[in-house]
Amino acid sequence: MSEVAIVTGGGNGIGRSVCLRFAQAGISLAIVDCDVEGAEGVRDEVKRTGGNAEIYRVDVRNATEVKKVVDEIARRYGRIDILANIAGGSFYRKRIEELTWNEWKEVVDVNLKGSYLFCREVARVMVKQERGRIVNTASNYGVTGSAMRTPYCAAKAGIIGFSKSLAMELAPHGILVNVIAPGPTDTPRVMSRSTPEARLERAQREIPFGRTGQPEDIAEGVYFLVGPESAYMTGQTLHVNGGLVMV
Amino acid sequence: MRLKGKVAVVTGAAQGFGRSIALSFAREGARLVLADVKEDGINGVSGEVASAGAEALTVRANVSDEASVLNLKDQTLKRFGRVDILVNNAGIYPHSVTLEMAEEEWDRVLDTNLGGNFLCSRAFVPEMRSQKAGRIISIASGIAYRGAKGGSHYAASKAGIVGLVKSLARELAPDGITVNTVCPGIADTALPRGHRSEEELYARAKQIPLGRIAQTEDIARVVTFLATDAASYITGQALLVDGGSLML
Numbered sequence: 001m002s003e004v005a006i007v008t009g010g011g012n013g014i015g016r017s018v019c020l021r022f023a024q025a026g027i028s029l030a031i032v033d034c035d036v037e038g039a040e041g042v043r044d045e046v047k048r049t050g051g052n053a054e055i056y057r058v059d060v061r062n063a064t065e066v067k068k069v070v071d072e073i074a075r076r077y078g079r080i081d082i083l084a085n086i087a088g089g090s091f092y093r094k095r096i097e098e099l100t101w102n103e104w105k106e107v108v109d110v111n112l113k114g115s116y117l118f119c120r121e122v123a124r125v126m127v128k129q130e131r132g133r134i135v136n137t138a139s140n141y142g143v144t145g146s147a148m149r150t151p152y153c154a155a156k157a158g159i160i161g162f163s164k165s166l167a168m169e170l171a172p173h174g175i176l177v178n179v180i181a182p183g184p185t186d187t188p189r190v191m192s193r194s195t196p197e198a199r200l201e202r203a204q205r206e207i208p209f210g211r212t213g214q215p216e217d218i219a220e221g222v223y224f225l226v227g228p229e230s231a232y233m234t235g236q237t238l239h240v241n242g243g244l245v246m247v
Numbered sequence: 248m249r250l251k252g253k254v255a256v257v258t259g260a261a262q263g264f265g266r267s268i269a270l271s272f273a274r275e276g277a278r279l280v281l282a283d284v285k286e287d288g289i290n291g292v293s294g295e296v297a298s299a300g301a302e303a304l305t306v307r308a309n310v311s312d313e314a315s316v317l318n319l320k321d322q323t324l325k326r327f328g329r330v331d332i333l334v335n336n337a338g339i340y341p342h343s344v345t346l347e348m349a350e351e352e353w354d355r356v357l358d359t360n361l362g363g364n365f366l367c368s369r370a371f372v373p374e375m376r377s378q379k380a381g382r383i384i385s386i387a388s389g390i391a392y393r394g395a396k397g398g399s400h401y402a403a404s405k406a407g408i409v410g411l412v413k414s415l416a417r418e419l420a421p422d423g424i425t426v427n428t429v430c431p432g433i434a435d436t437a438l439p440r441g442h443r444s445e446e447e448l449y450a451r452a453k454q455i456p457l458g459r460i461a462q463t464e465d466i467a468r469v470v471t472f473l474a475t476d477a478a479s480y481i482t483g484q485a486l487l488v489d490g491g492s493l494m495l
Contacts, residue, residue, distance in 0.1 A: 164494040171456035171491050208420030209482060217480035229472045232465035234457060235494035239484050243420050246413040246483035247495070 002052065004077040005226070006030045006070070008060055008118060009087030011038030013187030014137070016045075017215035018084055021223045023051030027082065030073045031055045032118075060087050060114030070121035082226045083122045083134045085115040089189065090141075090152035104151045111155035112162070119166055123175065132175040133226040136163045138237060140183045140245040156181075160237055167235035176234040178225045183241025185213040209242030249475040251276035254327040256319070258310050258367060259337030261288025263436035264386055264470075266295075267463035268334055271471045273301035280323045280330075282308040283337065310337045310363030311355075320370040329378060332474045333371045335364045335385040338404075342442040345399045353400045360404035364411055368426075372419065381424040384473050385412050386466070389432045389489045397442065405430075409485050416483030425482040427473050432489025434461035456491030 005022050009015035011033030019029050023046040031053055033039040039055040046053040054076070056069045074080055088111040092103055115136045126132030141149060142156025160179055167177035184190075184207070186199060203212045221240040224230055239245055255272045259265040261283035269279050273296045281289040281296070281303055289305040296303040304326045308319040323330055338360045341352055364385050375381025390398060391405035409428055416426040433439055433451050440448065452459045469488050472478055487493055 167491055167494065168456055172458065176457075208417050209480065210421060213480055220477035221481065224472050224477065229468040230488075231468070232457065232461055232488050232490050233469070233486070234491035236487050237495075238481070238486065240481050242480050243416050243482040246416065247485070 003027045003081040004030065004073070004079055005082035005084060006032060006073060006080060006118070006122065007084045007086060008032040008058075008114065009085075011035045011042055011055075013189055014182060014185060014215045014218045015084075015086035016042045017219035018086055018222050019046060019053065021216070021219040022082070022226075023049060023053065025223065025227070028077065029053040030077075032058050032060070032069065033087070034059055060117065061109040063117050066117040067121050070118070070125070074125045079129060080122055080125045081132060083118060083132070084222055084226065085118050085134075085136045086222075087114055088137055088155075090149050092151075093148040095148060096150050099150065107151035108155045108158075111152065112158045115159055116162060119177075123166075123170060126175045127170070127173045130174045134166070134170075134175065134177045135222050135225045136177070136179050138179045138181040140181055140239060140241050142181065143247055144245055163237075164235045171234055176230070178230065178233060178235070179237040180218060180222050180225060181237050181239045181241070182218045183207065183213050183239070183244040185215060185218055187215055203242075207242045207244045211242060213240060213242060248276035249477075250332070250471075253277045253331040253474075254280065254323070254329050255332035255334065255474065256280040256282060256323055256330055256367075256371065257334045257336060258282045258308065258363065260292055261285040263438065264431065264434070264463050264466050265334070265336040266292050267467035268336065268470050269296055269303070270299060271464070271467040272332070272474065273299040273303070275471060275475070277301060277332070278327060279303040280319070280327070281305045282310070282319050284309050310335075310367055311358040313366055316363075316366040316370050319367070320374075323371075324374065330371050330374050331378070331380065332382045332384070333367060334470060335367055335383065335408075337363050338386065338438075340398065340401045340438050340441060342397045343400075344397050348400065356400040357404050357407070360401065361407040361411065364408055368411075368415060372424070375424050376419075376422045379423045381419075381422075382474050383412075383415065383419075383424065383426040384470050385426075385428050386470075387412075387428045387430045387485065389430050389487060389493050391430060392493055392495060412485070413483045420482055425473075425479065427478075427481060427483070428485040429466060429469050429473070430485055430487045430489065431461055431466045432487070432492045434463060434466065436463060454492070455489070459490065461488065461490065
């Protein structure tokens with residue numbers, strides 16, 4: 001029987017590529033997203049290639065919804081092998097005095113609280129199984145900071161601290177918790193606010209490799225962190241950024 | 248077969264991590280150059296590589312000796328005409344508290360562990376540059392970050408590797424060469440047995456979140472990942488493979 005993975009934010013961008021990479025490896029997918037249209041598109045892509053996927057519409061900030069959907073997935077498949085928390089985003093570029101409390105909450109809750117809520121519900125299932133893999137998504141900005149992105153950087157740094165603590169708690173149960181930290185990545189959301197020329201100019205200025213990341217680059221890193229090759233790694237952060245940040 | 252046709256040089260290939268890395272690469276279709284000062288050891292591993300269906304060249308090499316490293320490069324290019332992957336794994340770990348450490352021992356550890364990385368990387372980089380592709384993977388240690396009583400030279404050499412690797416990653420990125428470090432925790436190899444009993448070695452598992460010391464295959468699998476196309480956008484990074492002992 002194939003492994004079962006929950007991918008949050010699976011309807012777009014990096015999450016979509018993670019779904020496609022997992023499906024290629026024969027993993028059954030529970031695609032979680034608030035964007036139903038995006039999620040349906042990814043589900044259909046997966047099914048066209050002979051994979052197995054279902055979609056679940058969830059606001060990752062809502063504890064009741066998260067619990068309900070994790071219960072439903074656990075019942076449907078009888079197991080959850082992998083949780084990839086990809087849902088997130090920086091949403092705003094604002095100086096702190098311009099940022100409203102609601103905007104701050106939105107960014108911190110989607111990125112950090114959403115990961116916490118999914119980890120909490122899925123961990124209950126994985127502890128019973130005595131095995132499981134969790135990957136949370138940070139960012140190079142979680143380590144370096146970035147002007148005009150205070151809540152995003154706080155949330156991403158928070159994800160690293162949270163994931164290390166969870167890794168310690170869950171290690172005795174055979175559950176590994178690691179973090180993927182993408183650098184600047186050409187997702188549709190990012191590209192809608194930029195141009196290929198501007199991205200290339202930035203990459204050549206800042207990134208040793210001279211190009212920005214593709215969602216597929218990140219998906220390979222995530223797949224490594226849920227696969228057999230990383231079986232002795234936990235509490236670690238894998239930076240996939242073409243050398244932009246070396247920690 | 249993710250490394251089909253690639254030529255990989257592995258230093259310290261006679262035993263431990265080097266042996267497991269070589270065998271893992273062989274199973275992925277790579278052609279191997281096995282380098283070590285221990286000739287019997289690499290001959291044995293060469294036989295294992297052949298059993299896995301891969302080709303291997305053995306070269307007796309001392310990574311801290313410039314002429315020996317140049318010979319390693321020449322032999323490699325003569326036999327295979329190219330090099331795609333370099334694994335800087337050769338290392339030594341004699342035990343001495345700092346105040347009683349002989350200067351000669353300090354030099355030997357730094358020259359082998361850190362200097363060997365420099366010499367081997369320098370030797371193979373021109374070929375990788377001309378190919379506009381290459382992978383350098385250096386084996387450091389969790390001790391680079393946390394230090395070790397009786398191992399100040401070892402810790403200095405391994406932390407030095409992390410700095411060397413980041414700098415090399417920046418220098419070589421424009422040529423499509425990635426440079427990364429794998430940092431193992433305590434492992435089931437000969438190296439820690441130099442200063443620990445079997446009981447002490449396995450008792451360390453209690454302090455490790457995942458509850459066991461590393462097997463050489465745990466490290467080899469991560470090195471293999473870094474050598475494949477899947478890791479082509481990862482450079483300048485240090486991956487701790489230590490069962491959660493350190494989380495940085």
